[in-house]
Amino acid sequence: MSNLILMAGVFLVSFVVGYVLICRVPSLLHTPLMSMTNAISAVTLLGALLLFSLPTTRLEKWLGSLAIISATFNVVGGFAITDRMLGLFRQKGPSE
Template identity: 70%
Template sequence: MLNLLLMMGVFAAAFIVGYLLISKVPALLHTPLMSMTNAISAVTILGAVILFSFPTTVSEKIFGGVAIVTATFNVVGGFAITDRMLKLFKEKEIKEKKL
């Protein structure tokens, strides 16, 4: 139980620090930042999958499942948004070449 409380405390602290840092990032850096958060979420997915390879309690399985779902949502959404942003730049380059 102590380990779970410690992990929840680390998660809360990381959430607050991450929010404060990301809120100060200029708009031009959002695409590289999205790529980085996709990589972090992939590590989260791997950690949750590793968690399921050991005997765990029901609460640990629930937290691991939530971690997999939310990190997967972040990865898929991040790639979709990054792809849309890159397509906007490609269309702009094509229009400039035609002129």
């Protein structure tokens, strides 16, 4: 139980620090920031998958499932947005 409280505390502190830092990022740097959050979500996804390889309680499995769903949503959404943004820079073919 103390590990869960420690992890919740780390999550809360990282959430607050992340929120404060992202609010201060200029809009010009949001694209590189998005790619970095995709990488962090991929690490979260791997960590949650590793959680399922260990004997865990029902609460830990539920939190791991929530982490997998959230991180997958973030990674897929980030790649979709990045693809749309890159589409803005593609050269169009000759008009017919």
